[in-house]
Amino acid sequence: MAGLTLVVVQAAGATTRAGRTEIVVTGPVHQRSKAALNADIRARRRTALVVNVRSRRGRRHFATVHRRLQATVELVDVHPVADPRGLPEALAAAADSGADLVVVGGGDGTLSEAAHQLAHRDVCLGVVPLGTTNNFARGLGLPLRLPAALRVLTGGKVADVDLGHVAGQHFANLTSLGLSVQVAQHVPHRLKRVLGRAAYPLTALALLPDHRPFTARLRIGDEVHELATHQLNIANGSHHAGRAIAPDTGLDDRQLVVYRLGDANRLRLSLATVRQTVIGPRRPLARTRFLTAGEVWLETDPPLALDVDGEIRGRTPVRIALEANALRVMVGTDFPDR
Structure with missing residues (x-):
């Protein structure tokens, strides 16, 4: 700019x-x-x-x-x-x-x-x-x-x-909502020091039984997408939880990548998370249900807090935009x- x-x-x-x-x-x-x-x-x-x-x-x-x-x-x-x-x-x-x-x-x-x-x-x-x-x-x-x-x-x-931009804040990698917000709020700092990345899925498994799904409505251009899930991610970067999202994502590809993990079913969330971890890095965006956009208008029922690169900032409804270069x-x- x-x-x-x-x-x-x-x-x-x-x-x-x-x-x-x-x-x-x-x-x-x-x-x-x-x-x-x-x-x-x-x-x-x-x-x-x-x-x-x-x-x-x-x-x-x-x-x-x-x-x-x-x-x-x-x-x-x-x-x-x-x-x-x-x-x-x-x-x-x-x-x-x-x-x-x-x-x-x-x-x-x-x-x-x-x-x-x-x-x-x-x-x-x-x-x-x-x-x-x-x-x-x-x-x-x-x-x-x-x-x-x-x-x-x-x-x-x-x-x-x-960079992405949401709620008055630039973000380098990922804005997410749902279970990840509770994980960010509850993962013990000491556990992260001891176990590293493993602290996050272990905390998620402990919190999942009591987590309630939500409905998200995403407006991208003239299209509106409505979905139910426990976890929604809007990525500027190419990695999530230390793993590649897809082989053709990047920090300079001029697009946000929007994807959910599973649906309203807790078991399918777990299976989708495992599948994304194992297969995601080898599966191009065109072969997924991912959405790509330069701007996303997001509202949820109920309104939810946002996890912006590991920090809780802002709530839905919200506009999430890409700022190129x-x-x-x-x-x-x-x-x-x-």
């Missing part, structure tokens, strides 16, 4: 129980080309670092990430964040620090917040995957091991990727930037 001015406004109560920095689009501004930004990152090496040290691996690896970056770049701003409520402020400060590259370490919730803060800004996001599922990093084809991930920051390239991110040289 070149040619836009970004005005930063601090608004109380817009984060999860804290103030958040909102980005308001007002008028024309200059944004460097990808090639120019990449050249400045290599030449000036001005880098900011923000790490969620409450994430699964953030506390353990912060010192290593800080030390290795300090040896290769000029660190102009550093924020180890122990309380997630402080992430918006830390990320906004990093974006305004004069850095060309803002390196962010954490899980999908942290990186979604980073995407929101850096969307349409003249800076590049560098990803250090330190979370449980790391869906955003997987969708970018980034290595999950720390040494290889850090090498991408110094030897990769700048690419444009899409909304974020600059550092990726491997083999990433097919479209």
Whole structure:
């Protein structure tokens, strides 16, 4: 979205129980080309670092990430964040620090917040995957091991990727509703540390017997789709629960992918989840019941909360939209930037 001015406004109560920095689009501004930004990152090496040290691996690896970056770049701003409520402020400060590259370490919730803060800004996001599922990093084809991930920051390239937008918030990977919201609210943080990705399906199985199905109505263009389910997902990214959604999805494919898991029957939800986990990564979108769109109007009966990349934000009815080329991110040289 070149040619836009970004005005930063601090608004109380817009984060999860804290103030958040909102980005308001007002008028024309200059944004460097990808090639120019990449050249400045290599030449000036001005880098900011923000790490969620409450994430699964953030506390353990912060010192290593800080030390290795300090040896290769000029660190102009550093924020180890122990309380997630402080992430918006830390990320906004990093974006305004004069850095060309803002390196962010954490899980999908942290990186979604980073995407929101850096969307349409003249800076590049560098990803250090330190979370449980790391869906955003997987969708970018980034290595999950720390040494290889850090090498991408110094030897990769700048690419444009899409973001979703819902309830005043950009999201990098997935907005969902239904059982996933209860899982996000109840999965024990300690269990995630011990079991990693397995903590989510185990929590879902424990909650499923008491979960009630809902009816969703989706308006895409002139078409209206009505369905009953326990779980509905609207994906910008290509991965869900650490697994590929389909082989032909991506973070730069200019479309949202809408799909439900099962219907109103709890057993069929479980079977659909297993089938998607096993077959989904090999099954193209054209061979599924997935819907694709640039914009979705969604209402549910009853109204439901939204899980936006692992954080509970907003409620239905709601508009969910795609913003193409909304974020600059550092990726491997083999990433097919479209």
